[in-house]
Amino acid sequence: MSSPARDRILERLQGAPRQEIPRPEAPPPLAAAPDRGARVARLKSLLEAMRAEVHVVPSPEWLPRLKDLLRTRSLQTLVYAPDTSIGAALRAAWEEDPSGLPALLPYDRPVEAFKETLFAADAAVTTAAGAVADAGAIILRPDAHEPRLMSLVPPLHIAVLAADAIYPSLGDALREGGWSADMPTNLILVSGPSKTADIELTLAFGVHGPKELVVLILE
Amino acid sequence: MATESFEKRADRALGDAQLRRNFAFAMGNFILKRQAVFSDAAETERLRALGSAIKQRALSRLPELLTQLEAACTRNGIRVHWAETTAVANRVVLEIIQSHAASRVVKGKSMVSEEMHLNAFLASHGIEAIETDLGEFIIQLNGETPSHIIVPAIHKNKAQIAKIFHEKVPGAPYTEEVAELNAIARRTLRRKFYEVGIGLSGVNFAVAETGTLCLVENEGNGRMCTTVPAVHIAVMGLEKVVEKLEDLPPLLRLLTGSATGQLVTTYVNLITSPRREGEKDGPREVHLVILDNGRSRIYQDPQLRRTLQCVRCGTCLNHCPVYTRIGGHAYGFVYPGPIGQILTPQVEGLEKAGELAFASSLCGACEEVCPVKIPITELLRRLRDESYSAAPDGGVPGRGCRQNLVERLAWKGWELLNTHPRLNRLATALLGRAGEYLPPGGPLERWMRYRSQPQFAPRSLHRRIQEEGIPDE
Amino acid sequence: MTPESAKPAKIYFFGTCLIDAFYPEAGLAAIRLIEREGVRVVFPPGQSCCGQPAYNSGFPDQARAVARQQLRIFRQDIPVVVPSGSCAGMMKHHYPALFAGTEEEASARALAGRVFEWSEFMVRVLGVRYEDRGAPLRVTWHSSCHALREMKVVEFSKQLLRQLGNVELAELARERECCGFGGTFSIKHPAISGALVNDKVDDIERTGAERVIGGDCGCLMNIAGAAGRRGLPFAEQHLAEFIWERIHGD
Numbered sequence: 053m054s055s056p057a058r059d060r061i062l063e064r065l066q067g068a069p070r071q072e073i074p075r076p077e078a079p080p081p082l083a084a085a086p087d088r089g090a091r092v093a094r095l096k097s098l099l100e101a102m103r104a105e106v107h108v109v110p111s112p113e114w115l116p117r118l119k120d121l122l123r124t125r126s127l128q129t130l131v132y133a134p135d136t137s138i139g140a141a142l143r144a145a146w147e148e149d150p151s152g153l154p155a156l157l158p159y160d161r162p163v164e165a166f167k168e169t170l171f172a173a174d175a176a177v178t179t180a181a182g183a184v185a186d187a188g189a190i191i192l193r194p195d196a197h198e199p200r201l202m203s204l205v206p207p208l209h210i211a212v213l214a215a216d217a218i219y220p221s222l223g224d225a226l227r228e229g230g231w232s233a234d235m236p237t238n239l240i241l242v243s244g245p246s247k248t249a250d251i252e253l254t255l256a257f258g259v260h261g262p263k264e265l266v267v268l269i270l271e
Numbered sequence: 272m273a274t275e276s277f278e279k280r281a282d283r284a285l286g287d288a289q290l291r292r293n294f295a296f297a298m299g300n301f302i303l304k305r306q307a308v309f310s311d312a313a314e315t316e317r318l319r320a321l322g323s324a325i326k327q328r329a330l331s332r333l334p335e336l337l338t339q340l341e342a343a344c345t346r347n348g349i350r351v352h353w354a355e356t357t358a359v360a361n362r363v364v365l366e367i368i369q370s371h372a373a374s375r376v377v378k379g380k381s382m383v384s385e386e387m388h389l390n391a392f393l394a395s396h397g398i399e400a401i402e403t404d405l406g407e408f409i410i411q412l413n414g415e416t417p418s419h420i421i422v423p424a425i426h427k428n429k430a431q432i433a434k435i436f437h438e439k440v441p442g443a444p445y446t447e448e449v450a451e452l453n454a455i456a457r458r459t460l461r462r463k464f465y466e467v468g469i470g471l472s473g474v475n476f477a478v479a480e481t482g483t484l485c486l487v488e489n490e491g492n493g494r495m496c497t498t499v500p501a502v503h504i505a506v507m508g509l510e511k512v513v514e515k516l517e518d519l520p521p522l523l524r525l526l527t528g529s530a531t532g533q534l535v536t537t538y539v540n541l542i543t544s545p546r547r548e549g550e551k552d553g554p555r556e557v558h559l560v561i562l563d564n565g566r567s568r569i570y571q572d573p574q575l576r577r578t579l580q581c582v583r584c585g586t587c588l589n590h591c592p593v594y595t596r597i598g599g600h601a602y603g604f605v606y607p608g609p610i611g612q613i614l615t616p617q618v619e620g621l622e623k624a625g626e627l628a629f630a631s632s633l634c635g636a637c638e639e640v641c642p643v644k645i646p647i648t649e650l651l652r653r654l655r656d657e658s659y660s661a662a663p664d665g666g667v668p669g670r671g672c673r674q675n676l677v678e679r680l681a682w683k684g685w686e687l688l689n690t691h692p693r694l695n696r697l698a699t700a701l702l703g704r705a706g707e708y709l710p711p712g713g714p715l716e717r718w719m720r721y722r723s724q725p726q727f728a729p730r731s732l733h734r735r736i737q738e739e740g741i742p743d744e
Numbered sequence: 745m746t747p748e749s750a751k752p753a754k755i756y757f758f759g760t761c762l763i764d765a766f767y768p769e770a771g772l773a774a775i776r777l778i779e780r781e782g783v784r785v786v787f788p789p790g791q792s793c794c795g796q797p798a799y800n801s802g803f804p805d806q807a808r809a810v811a812r813q814q815l816r817i818f819r820q821d822i823p824v825v826v827p828s829g830s831c832a833g834m835m836k837h838h839y840p841a842l843f844a845g846t847e848e849e850a851s852a853r854a855l856a857g858r859v860f861e862w863s864e865f866m867v868r869v870l871g872v873r874y875e876d877r878g879a880p881l882r883v884t885w886h887s888s889c890h891a892l893r894e895m896k897v898v899e900f901s902k903q904l905l906r907q908l909g910n911v912e913l914a915e916l917a918r919e920r921e922c923c924g925f926g927g928t929f930s931i932k933h934p935a936i937s938g939a940l941v942n943d944k945v946d947d948i949e950r951t952g953a954e955r956v957i958g959g960d961c962g963c964l965m966n967i968a969g970a971a972g973r974r975g976l977p978f979a980e981q982h983l984a985e986f987i988w989e990r991i992h993g994d
Contacts, residue, residue, distance in 0.1 A: 057563075058341075058353040061509070064567040065334035071573060073331040076324035078517070079317070098534065163499075163552035171465055187524075187535040196549035200498050204491060222520040232516040235481045237547050238498070241539035246491035249531070250406035250422055252429050253300050254449045259405065259457055260464070261491020261538065282935050592922045596939050630933055632926025632940070633800055634889040649841075655802030673802070682803045689761070689792035689810040699765050714931045721938030722969025725766065732759045732768035736787045741775060743789050 078223075091185040091218040092269055098188020102244030103257050104265040111270040114212060115145045118177070119153060121210075121266060127154035131169075131176035131206060133198040134158040138179055138212055159199050170201060175208035180267070182217035184225055189241040190267060191217075191225060200238050209262040211242070215271045277603055277626050284597040290426060294598050297425045301589035304532025305640065322525045323644035325518045326580040333570065336479040336512045337561065343482025347544040349557045357387040360506065360562045364389060364471070365396055367504055367558055373398070373469045376504075377460075379486070379493035380404035381473030382420055382583055383506045383562055385605045389471075401467065403460050403492035405453070412439040418599030418607065420585035421530045426598050460492065470496035470554070474507035475582070476522060477559070480515045483543045484559065487527060487536040494540055503545075503554040509561050510579035522582065525642035529584035565618035572666070574653060578613050580643045587637035587647065593630060602627060609637040613650040621658050621669030628654035699731040751870060754784040756824045758814070760831045761793040762961040763982075770961065770982030774827040774862050777984055781870045785825075788817045794826075796834040799842065801928045808842055815839075815851050823858050825865045827984055828960050829891025832861040837894055861891065863901040863959055863983060876908035877993030883986075884914050884953035886944075886967065888960035889922050901959050901983055908990050914951040918943070925966040941970040948978060955979050957986050 086094070096106045109117045122130065130153075133139045139158075146156050157173060159166060181193035190211050194200040203209050219225035222241070226232070231239070246261030257263065284290055309315040329336060341351045354360035364387075368376060376393070378384065378400050390400040390411075402411040406423035410416065413435050417423030424432065429447045436455055437445040443455050472493055476485040484505055486493050497503045513522065527533050546553040570576050588594045588608030599607035604615045604624060612627040621628075628651050638647040657666050658673040688695050702709075706727030709715055718725070730738070755778065763771040775785045791814060799807035814835070818824050826832035836859040843852035866872045885905060887898045905913050924930060924940025944967060948956050955978055958964045968980040981989075 055353055057355050057359065061353055061355060061561075061563050061567055062334050062338065065337070065570055068567075068571045068576075069573050071327075071331040073324075073328045075328055075514070076321055079321065079521075102537070159551065161551065166551070167465065171461070184535075189535050189539070194550075196547070196551070199551040199553075201552045204494050204498060222523070223517065226516055226520065232481055235483055235516075235541065235543040237542070237544045237550060237553055239541040239543075240494070241535065243535045243537055246489065246537055248405045248453065248490045250404075250409070250424055251432055251449050251452055253297055253422070253425075254429075256449045256453045259453055259490040259492070260403065260460060260495050278933070278935070281933070285935055285939050592924070592940055593936055596936065596943075629929070630936065632889070632922050632924060632929040632937070634922035634926065635893040636889070636920070636922065639893055652800060652802075655800070656804050657802075659802040678803075682798055682801070682806045685793075685798065686806040686809050689795075690813045692790045692792065695792050702765060717931045717934040718969070720934050721941060721973060722966070723972035725965060725969065728766055728768045730768065732764040732771040733789060735768045735772055736759075736775075736789070739772065741785060741787050744786055 085220050085224075086185065088215060088218070091220060092215050092271070094185040095183050095188055095218055096269065099244060099265075099267055102188065102247075104244045104267055106267045106269065108215075108269045108271060114268050114270050115141060117268060118210065119145065122154060123152040125208070127174040127208070129157050129173045129175070130154040131157045131159050131173045131202055133178065133202065134160050135197040136179060138177070142177070159202060163199065163201060170205050173206045175210060176202040176206045177210040177212065178202050180211040180213040180217070182219060182225055182229065183213055184222045184241065185218050186221045187241070187243065189243040192240045192242060193236055194238055194240075195236060203240070203242065204261055207258070207262055208264045208266070210266045210268065212268050212270065215269050277601065277630060280601040280603055281597045281630070284601040289428070290598050291596060293426055293428050294595050297422070298589050298595045301532065301586070305529060305586060305589070308528045308532045308534060318521060318525060319642055319644055321521050322642050323580065325513065325522060326582070326643045327577075329513050329518070330510065330570075330576060330579055332514065333509070333512070336514055337509060339479040340477055340482060340512050343479065344559055345482075347482045349482060349544060349559050352558060352560045353563075354560055355563045357562065357564050360387050360560050360564075361389055361392040363560050364504055364506070365393065365398070367502065368393070368398055368469055371468060371502055375399045375401060375463075375467045376469040376471050377401050377403050377463050377467045377496045377500065378407070379470070379472040379488065379496040380407050380423070381471065381506055382605065383473055383508050384471065385417060386564065387506070387562070400471070401460075401463050403463065403496060405456050405490060408456055408460065409435060412436070416600070416605070419588060420583055420606065420608075426600070464495040464499050468500050469502045469504065470500040471504045471506065472497050474505050474511055474559070475526065476519060477507055477512045478516050478519065479512050481543060483516065483541050485519060486540040486542070487523065487538070488540070489531075489537040491538060494538055497540065497542060498553055501554055502556045502558070503542075504558045504560065506560045506562060509563055509566050510581075526582050526584050529586040529640065529642040569617050575617060575650060575667070577645050578617065578650060580645050581610050581614070582643055584642055586640050586642065590636040590640050592634060592636065593632070609647050613647060613654065616654050617667055621654070621667055622672045623669070625654065625658050625669060625672060628658065696731070696733055699727075699733065702727040703729045703731060751781070752783060752823055754786060754822050756818050756820070756822060757785050757787050758791055758794070758818065758824050758826045758831065758835070759787065760826065760828045760961065762965065763827060766965060767961045767982055767985070770985040771827060773982070773988035774984035777866065777872070777988060778825065778870070781872060783870070790817050794831040794834040795842070796831065796838075797927050799834065799838065804842065811839060811842055812848060815848055815855055818855055819851070821854070821858070823860055823865065823869070824855065825860050825862055827862040827982065828962075829861050829888045829895045829897055830960050830962060832859050833890040833894035835859045861895050861897045861959065863904055864895070864897040867900040867903050872904070874904070874907045874987060874991050876910045876990050878908070878910055878990040880910045880912070881955065882912040882914055882951070882953050883955045883957050884916055884948055884951040885919070886916070886923065886948075886956050886958035886963055887919050888958065888963045891959050892920065897959070904983065904987060905957065908987070911990065914953050916947050916951060918947050923963045923966055925962045927962065930966060938970070941966050945970045945974065945976065949976060953978055955981055955986070957981055957983050959983050
């Protein structure tokens with residue numbers, strides 16, 4: 053894709069003195085990768101320090117736990133992604149007993165036909181593709197089934213994370229996940245509810261992103 | 272912008288007690304936060320060395336990486352535009368907006384867009400640029416420019432912000448409660464995110480390997496601007512390209528730790544393409560505008576090129592004793608603080624902005640903490656040399672513009688005194704005897720504005736050495 | 745305190761231009777304290793300035809001319825001890841760059857490798873031990889930016905101070921912040937420099953110290969000038985002169 057501006061800029065850069073600088077050595081890996089228990093604990097601790105609410109539950113119990121925490125909040129609507137495994141599980145669970153629970157809203161059409169609903173929704177529940185223990189962040193990998201705005205627009209975001217998918221560091225996640233070979237449209241790290249310190253450096257939570265983040269870690 | 276001299280603006284800032292209090296408080300805070308998150312000195316040094324190496328490596332391959340970035344982005348469906356000047360960049364942005372018959376754009380924080388004076392340009396074409404970062408939102412309401420790279424409204428305290436909101440946001444009550452002020456901003460801007468069809472952002476790092484734009488933020492407004500509208504325009508300086516995805520983890524750790532003392536921002540947003548087939552949201556069009564604006568010229572000089580390593584963390588500002596006392600606006604240009612002092616004279620020329628390179632005691636607090644180890648004091652010295660250099664054209668624009676007879680004679684005199692021992696001893700003897708009678712002009716007058724008269728010793732060390740019989744070989 | 749390097753028989757002393765003109769007794773004290781440890785101190789009389797003022801002000805040619813003079817004078821392969829972090833830093837860290845690509849480059853590097861800041865030399869090479877014979881006194885310590893960040897010798901200076909049993913060291917709250925001297929910076933930007941030095945003076949006043957001790961006379965002059973202008977009672981003193989006084993019970 054040639055343009056005169058591009059050519060002139062590149063020509064100037066190419067005409068500058070060359071420096072031979074090798075790629076820096078990757079830092080040596082952590083002496084012993086922390087075990088899963090340590091990773092769960094570190095992730096939980098850092099997320100909570102950033103005001104996320106974290107529940108560590110045995111895998112089979114995640115739905116009852118989700119229902120419990122939804123029942124303690126007065127929510128009208130919960131956006132979910134119908135074409136995911138958790139989506140199917142949610143539908144089944146709601147069919148069984150929807151009492152005291154928000155209505156399930158499937159995000160099953162383009163945002164152009166869903167925007168008003170989405171912006172008025174109280175909460176959304178998504179999977180988390182993984183997490184980074186040493187930074188205290190979950191990894192979201194939205195796709196055709198689980199759209200991007202679910203984890204951003206509603207004031208409450210609930211993320212369901214497999215404990216096995218917690219990496220010690222971002223470098224590990226990147227390497228073991230083979231990210232560079234296949235980057236999705238959008239990949240996000242989330243370390244808590246939205247916040248700002250722009251006013252006198254006073255930390256305040258709940259700005260434009262979700263006001264609340266709940267993470268369910270499934271063991 | 273810079274119609275008054277830097278000296279006048281600095282003087283005014285120094286006399287503004289509220290400003291000095293606001294900045295002293297904020298910068299002190301930032302220093303502590305950074306210390307807390309980089310508490311292991313050895314580990315921090317390793318990380319900084321790595322960050323420096325990654326950036327220097329990327330710069331060494333800048334044209335190749337930009338070409339690679341463009342190819343990868345294009346493959347991904349991101350449209351790449353090149354702009355040599357800010358005027359061209361503004362036109363590119365305008366044309367994209369006009370092609371969608373839009374009259375508004377929601378903006379995430381972008382220092383490059385400040386460099387472009389984009390908002391004013393768009394306004395002159397009937398397009399409203401709506402700042403959504405809280406700090407930018409505050410200063411936009413008040414018609415001001417940012418005073419810091421990371422926290423644009425840091426020069427304002429709660430009371431000042433409360434007043435601005437109450438006066439400028441329709442229906443907003445007067446409140447100094449931070450939670451309430453945030454709620455007002457959230458409500459006001461949520462409507463804009465919903466309605467506006469074009470979003471604009473900066474870029475923290477652009478990964479050549481994968482054609483990925485990496486953006487970091489805490490508020491969520493950046494994700495809003497880059498996900499809700501149908502069109503996303505990203506603007507970046509051409510020095511922001513990095514080679515590989517694996518370069519991101521250390522750079523992110525350095526940027527975030529240095530900027531706000533956090534381990535990680537609330538959101539790290541990696542954008543690789545517009546909405547793909549089957550996806551339900553995200554922009555249908557993503558544009559990347561690569562801006563030069565003097566960077567390719569800076570690149571020509573291997574020493575000055577190191578200016579381009581900057582990741583815009585703002586920590587040099589936080590640690591600078593000058594910035595802490597005069598605040599960001601006194602610098603008179605978009606980038607304040609030490610980075611502004613080395614970058615601006617190179618972009619704007621020494622005639623217009625060269626005095627910034629002299630407004631430093633060379634204390635080195637900035638380069639001690641720079642996450643990518645830019646040798647800031649070395650570059651300041653280089654710019655000072657350029658200002659007086661009699662060498663023919665080349666180097667920094669405006670080279671030699673400060674040459675003057677008075678200083679040339681003064682330094683020549685200093686050289687003579689210090690290379691002729693007998694002259695030197697004569698001078699110190701004279702000053703020792705009659706130094707207090709020096710006429711109160713020029714340098715002495717400036718020294719004595721804040722200090723009592725210097726006392727020359729009656730007998731110099733050289734003389735005392737002779738008296739005491741200390742050997743000379 | 746075991747010395748890290750072997751004690752030399754002979755050393756050069758570089759007095760610095762500020763000590764020459766304003767604080768000669770500090771220079772003498774520094775020399776006497778070295779001689780006291782059995783080291784011969786040589787003071788070549790042709791010495792003048794390290795060149796830093798011109799180097800920092802955009803006049804590298806003049807700086808080089810003056811630095812060249814020092815290169816010629818301090819040519820023997822013996823340590824050069826400098827009672828200033830700033831001047832020591834200039835010689836050690838900047839002479840190689842100043843002479844890069846010239847025929848003096850090797851000579852500059854060689855000199856740079858032999859430079860010690862005074863307190864660094866006293867502690868690391870001579871391993872001195874002092875007994876305080878003075879009356880109780882509260883002092884504070886001023887770290888020059890070069891001593892702190894370039895030469896990294898502040899710990900040596902403080903070790904020496906801490907040896908003095910009757911001296912109470914009250915450290916500054918904002919020790920790492922520049923005092924605003926910066927050579928010609930104090931002349932070119934008087935108001936900003938003035939703000940910095942006044943904050944430093946406030947910080948010193950808050951310690952209740954009777955004296956501010958430092959290793960750099962540029963900073964000391966700057967601080968003393970501002971304190972004097974405000975009629976504040978504390979005095980300034982170079983570390984070497986202070987130690988000489990204390991061990992003699994003056």
